[in-house]
Amino acid sequence: MLELLRQPWPWYTSGAAIAFIMVLLLIFGKSFGFSSNLRTLCTLAGAGKRHQFFDFDWKTQKWNLLFLLGAVLGGVIAATLLKSEIPMALSQSTIDDLAKLNIIFDGQLNPSQLFGYQLISSPKGIVILLAGGALVGFGSRYAGGCTSGHAISGLSNLQLPSLLAVIGFFTGGLAMTHFLLPLIF
């Protein structure tokens, strides 16, 4: 059984599990949306004293912080108990495209050039990660949700605003991938 779980999971098991998690949270009386945690963390850091947007009772969001904690632990379990030694089956055309940007596919989940230890000595890399994170944080709050809140919860509930948000996610993602990444790397 453990051997089977260690293999990379096919997309359909993962999609089904995500839908199951969304339903489970609804049954628990909550709704699936991860990025609100970023707002709660700002409130915990004291942002509520300065700005009204962060002035709310964070305890109503305690459940989501516990979910976040679980997500980190899930990552630990996947990297230890369930780690697969098989290199990721990334498409050859993506490997070739990234090579043109001088980003090497190393068979791991993330390129060590961007996320490895050599990053510490690379101011450019740190700026890229900080700026990218800031865009995600700003954009998800502005759009009122991220992939879990809009693409999964919102689309499942046939919300037109969520469809608009997902169109936005892809507009930005395509612009970054095809026009900006060649300028950045």
Added chain:
Amino acid sequence: MKGVKFILTGILFGIVMAKSEAISWYRIQEMFRFQSFHMYGIIGTAVILGMLAVYLIKKTKLRNIQGQPIVLHDKDKSWSRYLIGGSIFGLGWALTGACPGPMFVNIGYGYWAMIIVVLGALSGTYLYGTIKNKLPH
């Protein structure tokens, strides 16, 4: 303790995201280059099964564990915030290869550099909270 079920659900989420490689920067690049069905398969399956589940929840008037009817709130009507905010999100998604959930799963997986991405995301969220009233919504 009532909170344990949320930790366990989070653990399942983390394992699923990592084992299906949805936390991979490479996979996000592959998706935005339309070079594999993998990520579309994950999101597509989740959305189709999610739609079916939400339909059944509404149809059967299912109640949650507190005995209350399950209410799904409609999103605010607007187009500017979703298209503009969504596009800004997308720029960051393709650059870092991570949306808010996978950032944290990646930290657990051992990609410590994702802490920098999370710090960026917190500062972006904070910036939104400070200039919210000046933005078109």
